[in-house]
Amino acid sequence: xxxxxxxxxxxxxxxxxxxxxxxxxxxxxxxxxxxxxxxxxxxxxxxxxxxxxxxxxxxxxxxxxxxxxxxxxxxxxxxxxxxxxxxxxxxxxxxxxxxxxxxxxxxxxxxxxxx
Amino acid sequence: xxxxxxxxxxxxxxxxxxxxxxxxxxxxxxxxxxxxxxxxxxxxxxxxxxxxxxxxxxxxxxxxxxxxxxxxxxxxxxxxxxxxxxxxxxxxxxxxxxxxxxxxxxxxxxxxxxxxxxxxxxxxxxxxxxxxxxxxxxxxxxxxxxxxxxxxxxxxxxxxxxxxxxxxxxxxxxxxxxxxxxxx
Numbered sequence: 001x002x003x004x005x006x007x008x009x010x011x012x013x014x015x016x017x018x019x020x021x022x023x024x025x026x027x028x029x030x031x032x033x034x035x036x037x038x039x040x041x042x043x044x045x046x047x048x049x050x051x052x053x054x055x056x057x058x059x060x061x062x063x064x065x066x067x068x069x070x071x072x073x074x075x076x077x078x079x080x081x082x083x084x085x086x087x088x089x090x091x092x093x094x095x096x097x098x099x100x101x102x103x104x105x106x107x108x109x110x111x112x113x114x115x
Numbered sequence: 116x117x118x119x120x121x122x123x124x125x126x127x128x129x130x131x132x133x134x135x136x137x138x139x140x141x142x143x144x145x146x147x148x149x150x151x152x153x154x155x156x157x158x159x160x161x162x163x164x165x166x167x168x169x170x171x172x173x174x175x176x177x178x179x180x181x182x183x184x185x186x187x188x189x190x191x192x193x194x195x196x197x198x199x200x201x202x203x204x205x206x207x208x209x210x211x212x213x214x215x216x217x218x219x220x221x222x223x224x225x226x227x228x229x230x231x232x233x234x235x236x237x238x239x240x241x242x243x244x245x246x247x248x249x250x251x252x253x254x255x256x257x258x259x260x261x262x263x264x265x266x267x268x269x270x271x272x273x274x275x276x277x278x279x280x281x282x283x284x285x286x287x288x289x290x291x292x293x294x295x296x297x298x299x
Contacts, residue, residue, distance in 0.1 A: 004287055005255070011236035012256040017151035018165055022143045025172045029139075 139179070143172050146189070149257070150196045156252045157200040159241040167203060171196045193257065194267050201245045239289050246270070247278040251286075254279060 018024075046055055150171050154164035174195055175188075182188050240251055246268065253264045261275040268275070 002283075004283060004290070007232055007236055008240070008251065008255040008286070009258075011233035012152075012156050012240065012252055014148050014152040014256060015155055017147040017168065018161075021147050021151065021165065021168070022140050024165075025143050025147075025169050026140055028169060028173060029176055 139176060142175070142188070146192055147172075149189075150192055152256055153193070153196045153252060154200055156237065156240065156256055157248060158203065159237065163203070167196070167199055170199060190267070193253070197249050197253065197267055201249060204245050235293055236286070236290065239286050239293070242289075243282055243285065247282045250275055250278040251282050 045051070147168065151164055151168040154167040154171075155161060158164050158167065171192060175192065178191070182191055240248060243251060249268060250264055253259045253267065254261075259267070261272050261279065265272040265275045
């Protein structure tokens with residue numbers, strides 16, 4: 001056996017369990033078991049009148065809030081798209097105006113040269 | 116375990132299976148060290164190890180009727196403890212991993228540094244992946260041979276041997292980096 005294996009044996013030797021370990025196990029054993037959950041009964045209980053309102057409210061909130069969120073996001077996307085189109089149009093317009101001005105300047109300079 | 120204790124536990128198995136809690140207490144006392152140590156060396160957390168060990172004994176109480184002998188009892192306890200430790204580790208994916216830089220540097224490079232070395236090794240073992248870690252713990256804590264470990268963990272003997280070999284290589288390498296040139 002190598003030194004490492006000897007060291008591992010020493011490092012992994014058994015340690016004492018806490019002194020009151022057995023007592024705690026027996027305590028847990030003696031404690032009454034938690035009753036098993038009946039999912040159908042709990043669901044039926046949820047649908048009784050006083051709780052039904054809350055269930056309905058939760059369902060409505062759970063549906064309406066995400067839909068409103070999606071609508072809002074779509075609205076913003078469309079506004080952004082429109083702004084982008086306007087910007088592109090403005091840039092094109094400015095470009096054509098600039099081109100027109102350059103053309104005029106060129107014509108004037110040609111006329112001056114002939115004179 | 117001594118012969119007297121084994122006889123006592125064997126007697127206890129009979130009556131504990133019928134629901135006799137005092138005899139069950141005797142069984143718990145006889146094996147709590149083994150199960151608590153397995154859980155502690157695997158999880159490196161005393162609180163969690165105690166909870167795990169308690170769970171193992173509670174499950175033992177439910178299955179006492181199906182156990183036939185002391186050897187069967189020990190096998191069953193080790194098997195259930197190993198499975199529960201691995202399951203627990205998987206559930207807690209955020210379980211903190213020990214990093215090499217968290218391990219204290221030993222003061223000297225001699226073999227007198229056993230306590231520090233053991234602490235560092237324990238943490239390095241805890242940093243191994245689940246199955247190799249459990250193989251190493253069973254091999255060096257319980258002194259089980261690869262065939263026994265393979266039976267406990269439901270894996271081929273060759274896999275157990277491979278896990279052991281690779282784990283030793285990893286540990287040797289990490290330990291050398293951690294404590295310097297200790298003669299391995």
